[in-house]
Amino acid sequence: MGDDGVNRTVVIPLDVPTDRVADLHATRIRVAYCQQRASDFCWGDPKRPADIVSTYRTAEKALYHQLRAETEGLQANLIQKAIKDVISNMGSAKSNWRAGDRVGQPTYPDHRNDGSYAITYDKRAATFHQDRVSLATVTKRVECRYILPRELQGTPYEQYVLSSKWSFGTSKLVFDGERFWLHAVCTRSRLIHPIWATQSAKGDTDSDTQTGIRLLGVDLNVNGHSVVTSVAGFHGNADELNDRRKQFEHVRAGLQQTGTRSAHLTFHKMSGRERRSFDAYAHDCANGIVDDAVRARCTHVVFEDLTRIQKRISNAPKFQQWLFKRIQTYAADKLELQGIKADTVNPRYTSQRCSNSECESCTDANRAGKQFMCVKCGLSLHADYNAARNIALQWFAENLDEEHGQPGPTRSAGRATRQLALKSGTLSPEGVFCATGRTVH
Template identity: 70%
Template sequence: MGDENLNRVVRIPILVPENRVNDIHATRFKTAYCQQQTSDYCWQKPKHPDDLVTKNEDAENALYHPLREDTDQLHANLVQKAIKDVTGNMKTAKRNWDAGDRVNKPTYDICREDNSYAITYDKRAATFFKYKVSLATVNGRVECDYVLPRELEGTPYERYVLDPAWSFGTSKLVFDGERFWLHAVCKRPKLTAPVWATHDTVVETDGGSDTQSSTRILGVDLNVKHYSVVTSAAGFYGKADELNNRREQFERARGGLQQTGTRSAHVSFHEMGGREWRHFDEYAHECANGIVEDALRTRCTHVVFENLTRIRKRISNAPEYQQWLFKRIREYAEDKLELLGIETSTVNPRNTSKRCSNTECDSCTKRNPSKKSFECVECGLSLNRDYNAARNIALQWFAEKSESSRGQAGRTCQSGRATSQLALKSGTLSPSGVFTPKAWLSTDKLAPLGAGS
């Protein structure tokens, strides 16, 4: 799963002693200088992406000692983190350039129009406590108390900062132009298996029982119309049509307030923006909760989404497409699943809505007569269109896994994965086509199980 730690960011307002505020600002000036010098070094009139310096080691070897001299021996770890921040941004710029996007040289202004900034602190430049933080500055250390809510129960502060299972990692001091915040990164070791899982599963084979590690996949289809989320376990969550109607209502109301032009209308306009964001955010959480519930109910080890990166460049410019919540839903689901030890993956979305999800058929239909149902012209399989796509997304994971391990092309889900299973509405399917406990070739036209949480 990559990094061995889970990371969560907790935003904590902090009190900087009034007589030490200028020390913090002066520290920012010097870290910004280090960042800009690093950017100049990494971006030297590049003509193609490979010209960018993206290796932190290369930049640090070239710049560390000169930057410490230029900044009158600014704390060593602040210099190192300033360099690392820039090389990280250069890696992002390189990826975007490779993908064909227009990119510009990152700049690090010492003085922004809103006076905001951020400084990266690791555990050597800062000491993190449960109720305060000690920060290195150009003039020694400064201790800053946390500003905490009266009720801590259920807050991120209680769940992560006060929980002994979590510890502090490299964090950021943020000044928003008016007050200071600690964006505290809390971390803990990742679970090696889902919270409900045993390490071994007994698998029935032709030769009897065999104890092997088991992989069970839940496919997730994200949609702009009908239901926002449909899973291969026949979970239908979030009524996308109602969401689009609500979005149109907000847009009409904003338009009316803009035309009114009064101060009261101006205040209402900005308040409406907050209500709209909260409504859509709650909607995204409810959809993500549905995915998590299905994953737990079917005891999945993996949840698979389509790779929809840059999809807005390939689809309609209609508002319901360009304001689609798929990214937010997926990120929320990934965040919740990670805490449970359930892995997430993405697959190529090509033909997942057109292909028959019967593994014994494998036909691909260009167009279906119904917008809501899938009718296979070869085997007669009849399913909700999005449910069929969700099953195909899970099967695509098996296919891509097979191609990667065997170096073969094509969609094959037949041999060598008897311990892998696709989670369905009732029972599971192994890639070999053996379905337990009900027959795989069901022609039931599924009804949605219900939207929301």
């Protein structure tokens, strides 16, 4: 997402006139040519990351006029977008190389046999309407109508395309080998603060009166509940999800052994259902996080740093790492629409540490499965709930000096006086929920 707005992508099937399909394929071939030429120029023969060209102006100056002459009929904006797409990939390759990963030159096949592809269209190369889109091609523009469901209520199309609050931005035409889709990017201005943040800063006793901050900690798990928040929100059933995953794998294995064309087609259809099912699960978990944050009037939601969580669950299936990333991404997108910030912290010791900051005992003996009982102060909580509380406290330790609202590393009980997260009230760093007048275990 850009710094100046919030983006959402709506996938819309297109009705492309039969006699214009060849024009779109021809356009893709010339766009791919531009991309490959740009890739060859930017990559060269690098001996170190710095040798890779990742500046648009450099590539555009060297290639634009040549590509205009070599791709007759291709609109200038499509050439420029082709170069920009390559520059983006080169920047990623350079960063990955510097991080120690093995990288290779990005390639851009033209899919002359009508394989899948995508073309980036900005507002100069495409005109976006609420019921159709007009796309530039190597000949003349082609107008494609949207294929819409009969019932629009509650669909992303209604929420974003038909809303006056959102407008079209640079989008993609996608061909999946059989049909065309518009991945329409809708954008709107970013909310700077949620409404209640201003109210809290003006004296709400349930918040940090100096900074207006309310934190919600989120713990992600491979078993039990997939998501547990510091307001005692328990979302998703990871055990059922794992069982469903195993059932899918069992059926897939049987189809692969069968080896017939029918089994092959069924395999791919089932894989699509599986992806949609787990994607919907990730959305449900993300919605649970957002609901908790909105009800608790939070300004920040804090997750575990996924680069570190991958090490912690390295023995778990790769699927879990994918799921955690998807949940966090979806939640961050949804929170942004509410003006709520998403952040991450190092999750080290959040499962073993007592979330009563008057105590903060940290030992493996505190946790047995899903039960947390502090051997020092006796605090008894659901273990994942305790971890979620600690994640919120960890953000506090890493980001705020308790006396002046400035960055500082401490989370000691003597200095941790501001309220951090909520459950039927506000959780203070001392581990007490204030609004109900009682400690919640």
